Amino acid sequence: LKADTDAALAAAEDLRAWDAVRVGVLGKNGTLTQQLKELGKVSPEQRRERGAALNRLKDELASAIDARRAALEAAALDAQLAAERMDVTLPPRPVVPGLVHPISRTIEEMAAIFGAMGFGIAEGPDVEDDWRNFGALNIPAHHSAREDMDTFYLPGTDAQGRRRVLRTHTSPVQVRTMTSQEPPLRVIVPGRTYRADHDATHSPMFHQVEGLAIDRNLTLGHLKGCLIDFLRAFFGISNLPVRFRSSYFPFTEPSMEVDIGWNRKTGELGGGGDWLEILGSGMVHAKVLANCGIDPREWQGFAFGMGIERVTMLKHGIPDLRPFYESDIRWLRHYGFNP
Numbered sequence: 001l002k003a004d005t006d007a008a009l010a011a012a013e014d015l016r017a018w019d020a021v022r023v024g025v026l027g028k029n030g031t032l033t034q035q036l037k038e039l040g041k042v043s044p045e046q047r048r049e050r051g052a053a054l055n056r057l058k059d060e061l062a063s064a065i066d067a068r069r070a071a072l073e074a075a076a077l078d079a080q081l082a083a084e085r086m087d088v089t090l091p092p093r094p095v096v097p098g099l100v101h102p103i104s105r106t107i108e109e110m111a112a113i114f115g116a117m118g119f120g121i122a123e124g125p126d127v128e129d130d131w132r133n134f135g136a137l138n139i140p141a142h143h144s145a146r147e148d149m150d151t152f153y154l155p156g157t158d159a160q161g162r163r164r165v166l167r168t169h170t171s172p173v174q175v176r177t178m179t180s181q182e183p184p185l186r187v188i189v190p191g192r193t194y195r196a197d198h199d200a201t202h203s204p205m206f207h208q209v210e211g212l213a214i215d216r217n218l219t220l221g222h223l224k225g226c227l228i229d230f231l232r233a234f235f236g237i238s239n240l241p242v243r244f245r246s247s248y249f250p251f252t253e254p255s256m257e258v259d260i261g262w263n264r265k266t267g268e269l270g271g272g273g274d275w276l277e278i279l280g281s282g283m284v285h286a287k288v289l290a291n292c293g294i295d296p297r298e299w300q301g302f303a304f305g306m307g308i309e310r311v312t313m314l315k316h317g318i319p320d321l322r323p324f325y326e327s328d329i330r331w332l333r334h335y336g337f338n339p
């Protein structure tokens with residue numbers, strides 16, 4: 001039995017096979033266990049002698065079995081260590097550092113500039129209802145602005161029976177802010193906006209930053225000062241010419257478009273003699289204040305909105321809009337920023 005067990009143990013290549021040998025010898029129905037049980041059948045003298053011999057054999061077998069287990073475990077550990085071995089002298093693989101997309105960079109810069117003027121950040125959902133995107137902003141149904149904006153409508157209506165749209169501008173967040181916060185308030189709203197428009201200079205998804213300030217005794221002078229300071233800080237040109245031109249938006253009265261000076265031929269910003277339209281603005285229309293539950297006799301507001309891609313292209317001399325959305329690492333290496 002000892003010889004057979006030794007042979008079986010040597011043949012057991014893993015713990016599972018080893019356990020089968022162990023059970024076959026020392027288990028409840030194992031060969032040795034069987035022989036011990038049969039001691040009851042022999043005479044008392046024989047039993048003493050044979051019993052002592054069997055117990056010695058049992059000890060020998062048990063230690064052989066234990067030794068094999070230890071050997072198998074050591075071998076398994078060696079194999080694992082060999083498999084997991086690593087060469088700590090190898091040079092590391094190059095890590096390609098991430099870069100900040102120019103759109104994110106512009107939003108961060110605007111947050112910093114307006115933050116210093118006391119503006120917080122507000123956000124709203126890309127899927128809006130047509131009341132916040134149009135109605136509350138004094139853009140009635142069938143108004144040309146709804147068609148101008150080439151709205152993407154989603155099927156169905158929300159719980160209040162309002163049509164759902166992909167917001168065509170960040171202005172609905174003006175409504176969300178005024179209906180959820182008490183004035184005075186100052187926020188900027190960066191975010192994605194959508195219009196069914198696609199060519200070399202338009203993308204169906206683009207980004208805007210909205211601004212909204214509500215306070216007592218706010219005037220056009222505050223609006224102008226705020227935007228002139230912002231534009232000069234953002235473009236880093238302390239004497240950047242800024243021009244306010246009378247315009248029309250349904251949600252502001254009066255409304256003004258804002259131009260900055262540049263040189264049309266060279267594309268250089270500053271006092272080049274030409275004007276470039278850069279943002280829309282105005283005093284929040286009394287109807288819009290009232291629609292949002294703010295008393296226009298007590299509170300005034302100014303608001304503005306601008307396209308992020310456009311100011312980013314101007315600031316950094318990026319010639320083409322389309323690569324903004326193409327995730328081309330070569331473009332990002334060229335125009336991206338270190339975090």
Ligand code: PHE
Nearest residue numbers: 169171280281282303304305
């Ligand atoms: N929402 C306007 C647009 O998308 C911009 C704007 C915002 C104008 C706020 C005035 C005030 O063109």
